[in-house]
Amino acid sequence: MDIFSEKTILTVSRLTALLRGVLEENFEQLWVQGEVSNLSYPSSGHCYFTLKDAGAQLRCVMFKGAVKNLKFRLTDGMALIARGRISVYDQRGEYQLICEYMEPAGIGALQTAFVQLKEKLALEGLFAESHKINLPRFPRKIGVITSPTGAAIHDILNVLKRRFASLEVLLYPVRVQGEGSALEIARAIDEMNRIVKVDVLIVGRGGGSLEDLWAFNEEVVARAVYRSKIPIISAVGHETDWSICDFVADLRAPTPSAAAELVIASTEELRGQVEALSHRLRRSIESLLMGYDGRLTGLRRALHDPRTMLGHLAQRMDDLTGRLELGLNVAVSRRRDRFERLQDALHHNDPKGRIDTLRQRISLLSVRAEHSLAQRLEVIRQGFGDNAARLEVLSPLKTLARGYTIATRDRDGTVVTDAGTLTIGEQLLLKLYQGQAHCRVESLETGKT
């Protein structure tokens, strides 16, 4: 059939089918780059969008099967490189690119997928600190989800061996890369939670390319880690590799070896704690006992030995005796002093002294008296001499010389002038001019002679 003949009239369907044939035949495998727009992800699971640049647009579709394998989600405005073939959508008369594979232009598809999943999960709260479980302080059983032939398990076991860590290790063998590995890892996490009781889980693998580590960036793994009731340490690749699994895990270790160190660290810290407590326990009881010992010593010192007490008493007595003697001496000497003072005073007022004084005065007075008497006598004597001459005349002696006598009584020497006073036999003394005579009254004649 000649379609270009004037007599040939084609139906729309026929032409479209013809065009499709031409396009499909000539644009079977090609790469196209453009910017994504008019993006839609309907519930059918297919994906529709337009790739455009400054001058043209290209309708694109990616069917469900290919979308499932896509590691990232398209967004409007994204620069994209798509691989596919050109076909025609008959019903709308549009040609379109049927995409089999796509990746973001500029950065790799995996990188984009990583960033996108990370954003999505972060938004959902899968990385929330509040959801993270603390590592047990005393892990005794650890589960390891990794390849039984990989470097990770050997690194972990080496660390445990080197550090003499006494731990039970249960390995759940999984593939850690390749198709389906992510699902295996996720299932292992779920199963460990369901069946085996371990204190902590290490999920990871040794270093590799981003593609090698990809399983740990899969959403299915992230969700399993989030679900896990057992604390999970994520240890994927090297220090610089960050996986989605790292973000969701309760703890991220830079490497599998580091994960083992982390597990041991808490045990060793615990051991240190027990040792420190033991030390404090001993020290506190020691100081307590020392305190009691000190108190006891003090009390013992306070509680005197009776012998010592006797000694003290004896000493005290000696002391008191000494003081007593001293006091006595003082008292005596004080009294002696007083006595001597009194004696002095007494001496001072001694009547003997006064007597002497008086005696002296008397003798003095006597001398004066004698002297004055002598003087007086002298005066008298002189006077007497004068008067004697004058008395001569009146002297009874003259009278006696003339023969007169003076009779005196022997009894009392009185001069007898009256015979009447005499008695017979009475002795009389007769004084004569010369000498005297003792006489006795023989008779009496009273009256005037």
Add this chain to the structure above:
Amino acid sequence: MATDKFEASLKKLEEIVKHLENGSLSLEDSLKAFEEGVKHAAFCSGRLDDAERRVEILLKQKDGSLKREPFETGEN
């Protein structure tokens, strides 16, 4: 679970030490507490030491169940 017992013992040890350091106990009670503390310390350090280092691998059986077997690490 052993961990709980260990934690309980460690906690008790901590309490006893604090009590003793407080100095509020009588001599007799102090000695009792010390004795108890020593027991807890021995238990705890014993627990830390006595775990055996065992490495096992879980093998999936045909019926889907898991079986433990010693894991040959390839070390000497």
